[in-house]
Amino acid sequence: MKNMKSGCYCGSGKKAEECCYRDASVVDLTQYRFDQAERELRIKLVDFSHRPEIQAQLGEAFYIWKNDPELSLADLNEEDIDDQTFERFFDWFIFDFKLLDSGKRLLERFYEEYGETLSDTERTILKDWMGNTYSFFEVEDIIEKEGCYIRDIFTGEVVQVKDSSASNKLSRMDIIGARLLKTGNNVYFSGVISVYPQAFKTLIIDFVSREFKEYKKTFGRKRTYQEYLKDWGYLIGQYIEDIVKKPRFLTSEGDELVFASAIYEISDYKKVLNRLRKIKTLNEISGGTDELRVFSWITKGKHKLSGTIELEKDRLTIEGYSLSLLAKAKNLIERKLHGLVTHREDRIKEFESLLKSPPSETQKIKKLPFGVKSSSELDTILDEYYDKWIDTPLQILEGKTPREALKTKKGREKLEYVLRELENVYQHAKERGEPYYDVEKLRKKLRLE
Known part of the structure; x- marks a missing residue:
């Protein structure tokens, strides 16, 4: 077994005592032995x-992994496969692929042939x-320079992962595909x-639910x-890859799904409010104030929610999910x-823009909103907005305000979501150098610390 003077298990080339184990006073020697054994086991695998005889099966395995009936094995040139794609494929090949000549996975075959020659630690690993198995997780929390807590989106199990580089690249609420x-x-x-962004979570769960039934x-x-x-x-990974390459999301009417809004300046708040209340296809959500009133817009004859109309003191905003719906609402x-x-x-x-992975590097705000002169002024504006927000009825909270939602278990769960x-959205805004808000302030205001 290598000692602390040996190369660190992480592969940095540095001595262990100068790298992952530089604080020798807190080194868990048992864990250190496991980490060294893990590195040696990887090399053997x-x-x-x-x-x-195993290399000869790589081409057929890649064909299966890509799940592409139009893919020709003759097309598999190394220069056509980027490093990340090959690493993902090879990870699957090592852990999940059933070898064509034996029907056994590579790990099983390796264990059968070399299990007796391995150390007890290597056999345990x-x-x-x-x-x-490869699965999908939601990032629960980030431990700076150490790793993260992630929750399996299918089983609900929470796991702490040791990975300092991931702690710099991930944000809370991110959805990740990974093998642990x-x-x-x-x-x-x-x-x-x-x-992946949070928008993928429902898509993945729905896909897996359907596929698991077919599997059984x-x-x-x-x-x-x-x-x-x-x-x-x-197949889950290939499904997501297809979405990213050819994203096309439709409303129930067959229109392209977009997030569309129209903004109007109003001349008389009271008259506008009274007229909105007389429109039969609009339903005012209870709990509104003169600062903000929200109306849900129901498609006539179909009783389907088609969008919302927000009324503030000086403006009216229509929000819909397709260009045709927006046009109808504007009319x-x-x-x-x-x-x-x-x-x-x-x-x-476009909905497609929500499916793109965000940049990973944290940046300062590149450009302030029009009319805002400084970051401190922006902070004040956002603080004032969210001071009002906690007493604003929200459709996602079934017409309750965030403060009212705290009164029930169901409401608290929805509010937490x-x-x-919000944390996920603002974290990625921060990474892109866009204006962002510290959601922890909201938690303090709502006493959710």
Whole structure:
């Protein structure tokens, strides 16, 4: 076994005492031995995978992993496969792929042939790895320069992962695809992790729910979720890849899904409010104040929520989920409020833009909003906005204000989700150098610390 003067297990090339174990006073020697054994085991596995009869199966394995019926094996040139793609594939090949000549996974075959020659520590690690699966997680918390806490979006299990580099790149509420490897008392990421915005969570859960049912129909009802992930889990990644390459999201009417809004300046608040209340397809959400009143807009005859209309002292904002719905709402408002509103601008944001991974480097605010002269002024504006926000009825809270939502368990759960989503949005805004707000202030105001 290597000692503290040896190269660190992380592969940095530095001595262990100068790298991950530089604070020798707190070194867990048992964990250190596990980490060293893990590194040596990885080397042995890679060497084993280079055997000619195994290398000969790489092409067919890649064809299966890509799940692309149009892919020709002749197209698999190394220069066409980027490093991250190959690393993701090779991780799957090592842990999940069933070798074509034996029907066994590479780890199982390695254990059969070399298990007796391994140390007790290596055998313990290998047995843990053999039951391992690739899964998807939601980032619960970040431990600076150390790692993160993540929750499996399917099982709800929370795990602490040791990975200092990930703590710099991930944000709370991010959705990640990753394989976790247990080594002693620690858990590490294996290979490349894929990071997705929160918008992917529902898409992934819905896809897995459908596929798991198909899996059990194919292989038997007694098949477990872990077996599904082991056998078909790689399809989840390909499904997401297809979304990113060819994103197309439609409303129930068949229109392209976008986040569309129209902003109007109003001339007489009371008259506008009275006329809005007379429109049959609008439903005023209870709890509003003269600072902000919200109306849900129901499509006539279909009883479907088509968008919202927000009324403030000096402006009215329409929000809808397609260009056609926005056009209908604008026509309605301009007819019913003729002479009371003046159109100022439309804002359109494609849903595809929400599916792009955010940059990882933290930056200072590059550009302040129009009319704001300093960061301190921006902080004041945001503080004032969220002071009002906690007493503003929200549709996602079923018409309750955040303060009112605190009174019930269900309300607190929904409010916590809203706050976590805000944290995720503002964290990525911060990373892009855009204006952001410290959501911890909201927690303090709501006494949720």
